Amino acid sequence: MNSPEKKIRVLVAKVGLDGHDKGAYIVASILRDAGMEVIYSGLRRTVSQVINSVIQEDVDVLGLSILSGAHETIAQKILAAMKENAIDDKLFIVGGVIPDEDISKLKKMGVDAVFTQSSNYNEMIDFIRSRVN
Amino acid sequence: MSEKDKLLKIAQAKKQWEEGVLAKGLARLGQSTSPCRFYTPADMEDHDFLEDTGFPGQYPFTAGRNALPIHVPFWGRGKAHGVGKSVRHAFGYSGYGTPEDLRDYYIERAKGPAPAGGPNIAFDLPSQTGYDSDHELAEGEVGKVGVAVDTLADFETIYEAFTGDRDIDKIGSNWTVNGTTNIILAMYCALADKRGIPREKLSGTPQNDILKEFAARGTQVFPVEPSMRMTRDTISFCANNLPKMNWTSVAGYHMREAGATRVQAVAFAFVDAIAYLEEGLAAGLALEQFYKQMSFLNFGGGMEFLKEAAVRRAARKVWAKIMRERFNAAKPSLWTYKELGGGVAGYWPMTKTRPLNNLVRVALGAAFAAMIGEPPVCEPPFDEPLGLGHSNEARQLAADAARIIAEECKLMDVQDALAGSYYVESLTSRYEKEIFDIIAKVDELGGAVAAIKSGWVKERIVESAIAFQRQLDSGEQIQVGVNKYIEPDEIEILIPRNSPYKAERLADAQQRKIAALAELKKTRNAAKVAAHLEKIENAAKNPNENLIPLFIEAVKDMVSMGEICQALRRVFGEV
Numbered sequence: 001m002n003s004p005e006k007k008i009r010v011l012v013a014k015v016g017l018d019g020h021d022k023g024a025y026i027v028a029s030i031l032r033d034a035g036m037e038v039i040y041s042g043l044r045r046t047v048s049q050v051i052n053s054v055i056q057e058d059v060d061v062l063g064l065s066i067l068s069g070a071h072e073t074i075a076q077k078i079l080a081a082m083k084e085n086a087i088d089d090k091l092f093i094v095g096g097v098i099p100d101e102d103i104s105k106l107k108k109m110g111v112d113a114v115f116t117q118s119s120n121y122n123e124m125i126d127f128i129r130s131r132v133n
Numbered sequence: 134m135s136e137k138d139k140l141l142k143i144a145q146a147k148k149q150w151e152e153g154v155l156a157k158g159l160a161r162l163g164q165s166t167s168p169c170r171f172y173t174p175a176d177m178e179d180h181d182f183l184e185d186t187g188f189p190g191q192y193p194f195t196a197g198r199n200a201l202p203i204h205v206p207f208w209g210r211g212k213a214h215g216v217g218k219s220v221r222h223a224f225g226y227s228g229y230g231t232p233e234d235l236r237d238y239y240i241e242r243a244k245g246p247a248p249a250g251g252p253n254i255a256f257d258l259p260s261q262t263g264y265d266s267d268h269e270l271a272e273g274e275v276g277k278v279g280v281a282v283d284t285l286a287d288f289e290t291i292y293e294a295f296t297g298d299r300d301i302d303k304i305g306s307n308w309t310v311n312g313t314t315n316i317i318l319a320m321y322c323a324l325a326d327k328r329g330i331p332r333e334k335l336s337g338t339p340q341n342d343i344l345k346e347f348a349a350r351g352t353q354v355f356p357v358e359p360s361m362r363m364t365r366d367t368i369s370f371c372a373n374n375l376p377k378m379n380w381t382s383v384a385g386y387h388m389r390e391a392g393a394t395r396v397q398a399v400a401f402a403f404v405d406a407i408a409y410l411e412e413g414l415a416a417g418l419a420l421e422q423f424y425k426q427m428s429f430l431n432f433g434g435g436m437e438f439l440k441e442a443a444v445r446r447a448a449r450k451v452w453a454k455i456m457r458e459r460f461n462a463a464k465p466s467l468w469t470y471k472e473l474g475g476g477v478a479g480y481w482p483m484t485k486t487r488p489l490n491n492l493v494r495v496a497l498g499a500a501f502a503a504m505i506g507e508p509p510v511c512e513p514p515f516d517e518p519l520g521l522g523h524s525n526e527a528r529q530l531a532a533d534a535a536r537i538i539a540e541e542c543k544l545m546d547v548q549d550a551l552a553g554s555y556y557v558e559s560l561t562s563r564y565e566k567e568i569f570d571i572i573a574k575v576d577e578l579g580g581a582v583a584a585i586k587s588g589w590v591k592e593r594i595v596e597s598a599i600a601f602q603r604q605l606d607s608g609e610q611i612q613v614g615v616n617k618y619i620e621p622d623e624i625e626i627l628i629p630r631n632s633p634y635k636a637e638r639l640a641d642a643q644q645r646k647i648a649a650l651a652e653l654k655k656t657r658n659a660a661k662v663a664a665h666l667e668k669i670e671n672a673a674k675n676p677n678e679n680l681i682p683l684f685i686e687a688v689k690d691m692v693s694m695g696e697i698c699q700a701l702r703r704v705f706g707e708v
Contacts, residue, residue: 016258016270016272016273016274017258017259017261017262017264017270017271017274017352018258018274018351019258019262019346019350019351019352019353020350020351020391021351021391022390022391022392022595022598025595025598025599026598026599026602029599029602030602030606043351044262044270046269046270068258068274068277068278069274069277069278069520070272070273070274070277072273073272073273074273077272077273097518097520098520099519099520100519102520116485116518117484117485117518118484118485118486118518118612118615120616121602121606122606
């Protein structure tokens, strides 16, 4: 657990072939402004690359941005890999174009929170702070 | 009285009005300053009608690129949409699942109210980024945002829906592909060869605007320089073999969607277009041989419609000057660009909450499009932010909205109705200057290729995106139902939506596609495949060799798109 003084560390990641990264950049910038340390993975990462970064960078939060409709497949793979690497205590958030009916599916799967383009950023910041600290 | 004296008189009168009538009016309403502004001829002081606005279809084209907007005579044919020239126009951006799924969708669509027109194909991300369906990175993406195409067999399957009086020499095809354009073009040529159709009869438009992929959309396959070489190959191959094929659809749209301001979107689209034209010239072609087959998608849009209208008017004028002064094009027919137009509201302002509001947003934007001589296309359908694929209901509402604008409001009856508006004209002049300023800055950086390579363009876009988000967060920018009017007494309204795509097919598309690819690989001549790939890899090392003829021969022997791209990556490098 982090002491309140320690900065919350976040990895914002893009997995798969989706090239839309506006949301990733905006989220990274907003979380930085909220005092967190944010790393952005860049485009087209594989699940294992992202999991390695989570471990190496010792982040508290993994935020995945997906706008290609592949969210179920990718989230499933990430969750399995987190478990396998015993890092499933870390916060795992999905953001992007996610239809409402899929949000509950993702949460049931084990995703901690889902945010979409109409979400409020303060809500996201509060959620991360309440769960990490 | 001289013009100058007239303007002076107006300026003086305005001052009196502000101090008298306006001040009183404000005081009565308890306002210290006015929240609105009134424009007069004094705000467009240097405006010269003939020089700055002019007539539609005549330099500087501010009032319209064509004497008569080309959508006007074809409007309202409705169910007879297929007659005459418009049969060549691809429409209805569509694509999902396997080639069989998409073929069946097109066969179904042909039975509907608008049967004619070629396909406007959306490809899945693996097909756009040059990976076969069985690649690790493709997992979960196969058939999702578009159809999965690995080999010529897939293309042949899709086009089974286009035969007879809708064969590929009679229709136009649109393909939303960029990095893999030349392989898709090769497949289309191979298909024509197999059907006995002369290649020169093929018409269509691949998006093929690779520079904006680096800046905004992210499906680049190779690094910037080899990507430009691929574009040069497209230009010269099309100029010499496919005279009816548009070799690009330059898209400011994606950069705007990614966050660029309206001025940046136009300027960045133009610097990219300049770079492509320079490639064509460097390949030894004359402008006359390839310029007319360069098309533009559009510049994207936003909700401040008067400003959007002004920037599009400014774009027409700026481009005319670029062609005339920068490229020294002598013929007036080389001073305008081919563009789809419409879509003034853009896609990014669409909201997921209270989504029917999106219909209002796009319809209002489309009304402004009509008022500057662009088609009142009500895109996107209102359910765009709800997930992938538009419902039949949303498409119906969008089509009706456009019909209402054209036929009930009669907004297409006047050409560029906003011409002469003191506000719009002054803004048009301001945007013209701002667009030229960015173009000059990019020139200073060494041109579009250098500015893309260094990340400068991308940084500007991200910067603008973040700035706008901050304004949304602070409440300076409003999105109804998102950051304002969200109290519990507001009602979320949803209507039934039915997809034209079959969900059960989408569910197992990936398995079916991978199985089909595995099956096909067993029946190919492996030695021939290897020989083609070796030939392609060697040719890629010689920048003067056009690779498209080699792609055509390779795809005929069922070499896959992923295999070709892999061979090219060995020479060009990866991104």
